[in-house]
Every structure is written in C-alpha cells, then in structure tokens.
Amino acid sequence: MGETTAHVASVAERFEELYGAAPEGVWSAPGRVNLIGEHTDYNDGFVMPFALPHATVAAVSRRTDGVLRLHSEDVEGGVVELPLTGLAPESDRTWTAYPAGVVWALREAGHAVTGADVHLASTVPTGAGLSSSAALEVVTALALNDLFGLGLKGWQLARLCQRAENVYVGAPTGIMDQTASACCQEGHALFLDTRDLSQKQIPFDLAAEGMRLLVVDTRVKHSHSEGEYGKRRAGCEKGAALLGVDALRDIAYDDLDAALARLGDEEEVRRLVRHVVTEDQRVEKVVALLESGGTRSIGEVLTEGHASLRDDFRISCPELDLVVETALSSGALGARMTGGGFGGSAIVLVEAADEETVTKAVEEAFAAADFTAPRVFTAVPSAGARRVG
Numbered sequence: 538m539g540e541t542t543a544h545v546a547s548v549a550e551r552f553e554e555l556y557g558a559a560p561e562g563v564w565s566a567p568g569r570v571n572l573i574g575e576h577t578d579y580n581d582g583f584v585m586p587f588a589l590p591h592a593t594v595a596a597v598s599r600r601t602d603g604v605l606r607l608h609s610e611d612v613e614g615g616v617v618e619l620p621l622t623g624l625a626p627e628s629d630r631t632w633t634a635y636p637a638g639v640v641w642a643l644r645e646a647g648h649a650v651t652g653a654d655v656h657l658a659s660t661v662p663t664g665a666g667l668s669s670s671a672a673l674e675v676v677t678a679l680a681l682n683d684l685f686g687l688g689l690k691g692w693q694l695a696r697l698c699q700r701a702e703n704v705y706v707g708a709p710t711g712i713m714d715q716t717a718s719a720c721c722q723e724g725h726a727l728f729l730d731t732r733d734l735s736q737k738q739i740p741f742d743l744a745a746e747g748m749r750l751l752v753v754d755t756r757v758k759h760s761h762s763e764g765e766y767g768k769r770r771a772g773c774e775k776g777a778a779l780l781g782v783d784a785l786r787d788i789a790y791d792d793l794d795a796a797l798a799r800l801g802d803e804e805e806v807r808r809l810v811r812h813v814v815t816e817d818q819r820v821e822k823v824v825a826l827l828e829s830g831g832t833r834s835i836g837e838v839l840t841e842g843h844a845s846l847r848d849d850f851r852i853s854c855p856e857l858d859l860v861v862e863t864a865l866s867s868g869a870l871g872a873r874m875t876g877g878g879f880g881g882s883a884i885v886l887v888e889a890a891d892e893e894t895v896t897k898a899v900e901e902a903f904a905a906a907d908f909t910a911p912r913v914f915t916a917v918p919s920a921g922a923r924r925v926g
C-alpha cells in the first residue's frame with residue numbers, strides 16, 4: 538500500500554540489481570477513487586477524487602544517450618529498451634506505452650529529456666477503475682521533472698500525462714485521474730474544475746466522523762482503449778454541438794429541461810446530457826455538504842449518481858449494481874460505481890459500526906450470484922505524487 542521505508546529501499550535495491558548502480562531517486566504516485574463527478578471531466582465539468590494509499594513507486598536515473606530502459610516488477614519479462622527517436626504514437630500496445638508516452642509527451646513539448654533507466658513497482662490494482670495507468674504516468678513524469686530540472690507544476694505534469702494517454706496510448710480519457718494522482722493531498726478530496734484546472738482541497742476525514750468509505754473492486758476488468766468510453770465521449774460532444782455550447786458544462790442546471798427539449802428525437806444524446814448536467818450539480822452539492830458539516834447526507838447524492846450512470850449514461854454492469862443494491866439494503870448511507878464504468882469498482886459510504894455487516898452482505902450476495910469474490914478495502918484519503926527516496 539503506501540510506501541514504507543522498507544518498500545522504497547527494496548525498489549531501489551532491485552533497480553541496482555537490474556541496472557548496476559543505485560538510482561538517483563525514488564518517486565511515488567497514487568491511484569485514486571472518485572467520490573463524485575463521473576464522465577464530467579471531458580465535458581469541462583467538476584470532479585472530486587481523492588488519492589488512495591495504493592501507489593506506483595519508481596526508481597529512476599538519467600541517461601544521456603537517447604535510450605529509455607523500462608522494467609516493472611508487476612509484469613513478466615525483462616528490461617525493455619527503447620530508443621527515444623523511435624517513440625511514436627500508438628506504436629506500442631503493452632504497459633510500456635504509458636511511461637514511454639510520458640517521455641514522448643515531454644520531449645514533444647520541448648523538454649530536454651535525454652533518456653532514463655526506470656524500475657517500477659505498483660500496489661494499485663489494475664483494471665479496477667482505480668487509475669493504475671495514471672499512477673504509472675504521473676510517477677514517470679514527476680521523476681523526470683525532478684531529475685531534468687524541468688520545473689513543471691503538478692497540473693502541468695497532469696496535462697502532459699493526459700496527452701501521453703490520449704495520443705500515445707490512444708485512450709480518449711479526460712484529465713481527472715492524472716490531476717488526482719499529481720495534486721491530491723492526504724486527508725482531503727480534490728474539488729477540481731476541469732475547465733481551468735482550478736482546485737480546492739476539501740478536508741475529508743470520515744474516520745473522525747465515525748464513517749468509512751469502502752471500495753469494492755468487482756474484479757470485472759475494464760479498459761478505456763475499448764470503444765464504449767469513446768462512444769460516450771463522442772455522444773457528449775454531439776450534445777454540446779447540437780446545443781451550441783463549447784462543452785456540456787455550459788448548460789446550467791436550471792436550463793436543463795429547456796436544453797433537453799431542444800434535442801428533439803436525439804434520445805441517446807438526451808440521456809448523456811442529462812447525466813452530465815445533473816452530475817456537475819451533484820459535485821457542487823457534495824462540496825456544499827462537506828463544507829457545512831453535512832457529510833452523512835452525501836450518501837444520498839452518491840446513490841443518485843449511480844442511478845444516473847446506470848440509467849442515463851448506461852455504463853454500469855450487474856456486478857456494480859449488485860454492490861450498490863446490497864450495500865443500501867444492508868444499511869449503507871450511499872453507494873455508487875466509481876471511475877470509467879463497465880466493471881471496476883464501486884464505493885460505499887457506511888457508518889463505521891456497519892462496515893462489517895455491509896462488507897459481509899456484499900460478499901455473500903456475490904457468492905450467491907456466482908460472481909468472482911470482490912476485493913473490499915477501506916479508502917483513506919492519502920498523499921499525491923512526491924519524491925520518497
């Protein structure tokens with residue numbers, strides 16, 4: 538989980554075994570869960586993620602010979618060696634596309650990155666909707682930013698990492714995950730306006746208020762490079778074009794009914810628009826509740842968000858719906874799917890005293906439905922990307 542001194546030392550030792558000298562440094566970047574604000578980021582809207590203790594740790598040294606060497610503890614195979622001049626968008630369909638894409642994006646933006654040796658080890662579950670890809674990108678970007686003295690801020694690194702993912706990897710994702718990994722702070726959720734990347738850190742300490750946020754990884758793997766995410770994004774862009782706005786963020790909640798009426802027989806676009814506009818409103822509600830001591834009441838808003846993702850955006854799946862239904866019927870304050878959808882994880886807000894009952898109920902419901910056993914853990918808002926060694 539969070540990187541202990543022993544873990545950092547073992548990643549550095551492994552680097553030395555692989556590359557024959559100690560690394561110049563060790564960096565860490567977390568995965569995230571999104572509390573509320575789903576599929577709003579590519580509509581210039583609001584999101585509210587927080588960082589997990591699960592992180593990707595990278596031991597890195599500079600090279601000056603135009604070569605990038607990559608190794609991951611979590612993937613079978615040896616060191617992968619890539620000449621920087623050969624890095625090209627969509628040329629790589631393996632895990633190395635994420636760190637290599639970051640190097641490509643930095644160089645394309647004019648930064649003098651002359652090569653590196655990188656060894657990675659991650660505790661972020663992959664395909665679980667917890668941003669393992671963003672953690673991999675951001676840890677690489679931060680290490681190179683420090684080593685090459687590029688002086689880029691967290692949000693600038695996030696933008697470059699998003700470019701790596703959109704152009705180099707070829708996944709049409711928004712900016713939330715990279716910004717969460719780069720900019721979140723321990724004990725806080727990040728209220729982010731994805732239009733201008735302005736941020737507000739909102740104190741979020743559920744334990745102090747006698748609550749917990751459970752993450753339930755359904756073990757249904759998802760991938761954003763596959764078509765459905767891109768289709769939703771294209772549908773939202775079509776909606777904005779039909780309504781004559783730059784992005785769906787520009788439709789005010791109070792004008793939603795009028796906007797929907799103007800969409801005529803575009804039923805699918807109408808559903809997408811309704812989700813995005815109401816979801817932006819839900820983020821603002823959650824911020825207001827958290828800032829006014831109404832934390833317990835965010836549960837209802839999370840549950841409304843799930844219904845909107847299930848019925849309007851249509852990106853849930855039977856496993857995610859089962860988590861939400863079971864959690865609510867066994868006493869949870871609220872629950873919803875989190876992340877891109879089509880599998881991955883759900884979050885469940887519970888009173889601390891109900892944590893075990895709800896967890897057990899979800900596990901039993903999965904067993905009864907013959908679904909793979911879920912992985913359940915308590916999410917604690919943790920630190921964003923930083924140097925750890």
Ligand code: GAF
Pocket residue numbers: 571574575576577578579710711712713714761876877878
């Ligand atoms: C994925 C994407 F990477 C994010 O940009 C965001 O769109 C999210 O799905 C849905 O809110 O995690």
